[in-house]
Amino acid sequence: MPTYITLLNWTDQGIRAYKNTTERTDAFVAALQKLGARLVDIHWTVGPYDLVATVEAPDDETATAALLQLGGMGNVRTTTLRAFSREEIESVIAKTSS
Template sequence: MATYVVLSQFTDQGIRTIKNSPQRASQVVEQAKSFGCEMKEIYWTLGQYDIVSIVEAPNDESLTAFGLALGSAGNIRTQTLRAFNNADFAAIIGKLS
């Protein structure tokens, strides 16, 4: 499974209904499963991003479909970063000449 860091910002709609955010997060955890993804962690944060999530997915396509479904609800806008752990990155570096 690939790991992704998803940075989210509330939309106007999302901030107007902020009291529902914990409940929506639980629903998103279940929704992720329908795309073959797993929400490993969800953090509400201070600063430029309102939520930071760690998601595992079998491939980019599954994560993208999940992200599109999530965005279409209208509560958040996201930026997604592909993340590599130490072993994965060492294997990538090992391919350099």
């Protein structure tokens, strides 16, 4: 299943409700499951991003839908990167060979 690395920053609303961050994460996990995706891991971080999440979804459309739902709650803004495993990137590189 494709992997997505999501960098999250709290909005003003999200930081005001920081004490509920783990409960909001549980709600995100449930929303992902309903879409056929899953939260692989999440970390609360110090630095330019407040959280970093790894999500697996069957396709880009599903990942986008999940992150739109998350952003629509108003607690975070996201930047998402499609990530490739070693095997996936080897397959990509093999397609460039003549």
